[in-house]
Amino acid sequence: xxxxxxxxxxxxxxxxxxxxxxxxxxxxxxxxxxxxxxxxxxxxxxxxxxxxxxxxxxxxxxxxxxxxxxxxxxxxxxxxxxxxxxxxxxxxxxxxxxxxxxxxxxxxxxxxxxxxxxxxxxxxxxxxxxxxxxxxxxxxxxxxxxxxxxxxxxxxxxxxxxxxxxxxxxxxxxxxxxxxxxxxxxxxxxxxx
Amino acid sequence: xxxxxxxxxxxxxxxxxxxxxxxxxxxxxxxxxxxxxxxxxxxxxxxxxxxxxxxxxxxxxxxxxxxxxxxxxxxxxxxxxxxxxxxxxxxxxxxxxxxxxxxxxxxxxxxxxxxxxxxxxxxxxxxxxxxxxxxxxxxxxxxxxxxxxxxxxxxxxxxxxxxxxxxxxxxxxxxxxxxxxxxxxxxxxxxxxxxxxxxxxxxxxxxxxxxxxxxxxxxxxxxxxxxxxxxxxxxxxxxxxxxxxxxxxxxxxxxxxxxxxxxxxxxxxxxxxxxxxxxxxxxxxxxxxxxxxx
Numbered sequence: 001x002x003x004x005x006x007x008x009x010x011x012x013x014x015x016x017x018x019x020x021x022x023x024x025x026x027x028x029x030x031x032x033x034x035x036x037x038x039x040x041x042x043x044x045x046x047x048x049x050x051x052x053x054x055x056x057x058x059x060x061x062x063x064x065x066x067x068x069x070x071x072x073x074x075x076x077x078x079x080x081x082x083x084x085x086x087x088x089x090x091x092x093x094x095x096x097x098x099x100x101x102x103x104x105x106x107x108x109x110x111x112x113x114x115x116x117x118x119x120x121x122x123x124x125x126x127x128x129x130x131x132x133x134x135x136x137x138x139x140x141x142x143x144x145x146x147x148x149x150x151x152x153x154x155x156x157x158x159x160x161x162x163x164x165x166x167x168x169x170x171x172x173x174x175x176x177x178x179x180x181x182x183x184x185x186x187x188x189x190x191x192x193x
Numbered sequence: 194x195x196x197x198x199x200x201x202x203x204x205x206x207x208x209x210x211x212x213x214x215x216x217x218x219x220x221x222x223x224x225x226x227x228x229x230x231x232x233x234x235x236x237x238x239x240x241x242x243x244x245x246x247x248x249x250x251x252x253x254x255x256x257x258x259x260x261x262x263x264x265x266x267x268x269x270x271x272x273x274x275x276x277x278x279x280x281x282x283x284x285x286x287x288x289x290x291x292x293x294x295x296x297x298x299x300x301x302x303x304x305x306x307x308x309x310x311x312x313x314x315x316x317x318x319x320x321x322x323x324x325x326x327x328x329x330x331x332x333x334x335x336x337x338x339x340x341x342x343x344x345x346x347x348x349x350x351x352x353x354x355x356x357x358x359x360x361x362x363x364x365x366x367x368x369x370x371x372x373x374x375x376x377x378x379x380x381x382x383x384x385x386x387x388x389x390x391x392x393x394x395x396x397x398x399x400x401x402x403x404x405x406x407x408x409x410x411x412x413x414x415x416x417x418x419x420x421x422x423x424x425x426x427x428x429x430x431x432x433x434x435x436x437x438x439x440x441x442x443x444x445x446x447x448x449x450x451x452x453x454x455x456x457x458x459x460x461x462x463x464x465x466x467x468x469x470x471x472x473x474x475x476x477x478x479x480x481x482x483x484x485x486x487x
Contacts, residue, residue, distance in 0.1 A: 049384060080248075081397075083387070084247075086347055103247065107250075107251060110250075121390075121393050125245035125249045126249065128243060132239070132242075136239040137208045138208040156395075160431075167461075169213045169214075171212045175211060182303070186257065
């Protein structure tokens with residue numbers, strides 16, 4: 001496997017004085033782990049099931065954070081591709097909770113309105129949240145239909161959707177909770193609660 | 194707490210088990226009825242936050258989980274079927290155990306007490322802890338050497354935030370071996386199934402699922418048995434390999450061995466029909482009469 005493209009861009013100039021010196025400690029503090037223990041053994045990248053769909057392998061993202069390359073770390077696709085399966089963390093010789101680092105970077109990216117490298121994945125998550133806000137539970141058919149509407153990819157995966165419908169795996173009506181007000185409150189801004 | 198005859202649990206099914214994987218829910222109910230484990234569904238439970246809330250807004254995920262915990266009666270264990278829900282509920286509970294301020298804030302939010310001593314366990318754990326002798330009594334049908342790959346997926350296998358807590362390994366093998374099935378080694382038991390990427394990036398998930406199924410085929414398995422409803426779905430819908438294997442929910446195989454009869458309704462919901470395999474192994478129809486002990 002050739003190295004991921006992002007790492008082979010040797011022509012790119014990095015200006016050290018623009019690095020964020022406090023980025024690593026900020027990420028450590030929020031993710032309750034210590035990424036300074038990483039010595040780039042690359043085990044995480046070898047184990048990760050989704051490394052090929054990522055732009056930086058997990059150790060590459062950790063390196064960006066160690067160097068303080070804030071924008072690059074927050075705008076990479078890797079943090080959105082990661083599903084927190086913890087394969088990397090269970091293989092890491094230094095027991096770094098890599099998925100927690102990805103969680104933290106994702107939160108920071110949203111807080112700072114960084115460019116999202118995989119808008120389709122974010123749109124999916126927001127659709128799931130919308131379903132939870134409305135019903136208190138997830139309604140899979142509704143989520144998938146709205147996701148298709150928003151991304152315009154009506155015909156992607158139609159066969160699978162139809163098979164699931166035929167097997168009655170997609171309920172037409174959402175299952176709702178009774179005390180939906182309790183859930184709605186979680187989605188309100190704090191000054192309206 | 195519990196009388197030896199009837200064991201009481203609160204039960205949190207989770208969105209997937211309640212809807213897409215209803216067959217897992219039904220078979221679990223059957224198995225529990227036969228084993229004398231009484232499950233009381235958590236009144237008005239909500240989504241645990243799933244991957245999405247935790248991806249976008251971990252605080253929202255935490256709040257969604259704590260509402261469920263505030264609904265759980267403290268005097269009985271909370272049984273959870275979905276590994277991801279279990280992970281989120283346990284994680285939230287652990288955080289509140291370690292920081293009582295956090296717990297009190299959540300108690301104020303929901304206006305209900307949250308017990309720091311609430312026990313939260315996966316169905317497999319409940320079965321190992323309370324059900325082994327019942328299993329022996331309830332088993333009416335040997336599984337005739339059905340060769341299975343125990344597929345745990347990623348979440349039951351040691352998430353780092355809970356690394357000082359219990360984790361699950363070999364429970365499915367032990368239980369199903371006792372019921373007469375044969376575990377097959379050498380397949381990917383803990384490989385991630387793709388989770389939500391299966392919905393948004395199927396092209397990244399399909400090769401992975403094919404690898405998992407392929408590893409089971411080359412290990413000589415008849416089927417995979419999984420403890421996670423989402424894994425079961427992803428392994429079924431994303432497999433494009435020519436040689437597909439049936440994927441069972443653990444509760445289905447268990448209920449079958451315990452003599453449940455309404456399996457038609459479960460198996461027709463599978464995308465890979467498991468009935469030919471079960472027929473072949475003589476596992477459908479009425480269980481054979483038990484040998485009488487003189």
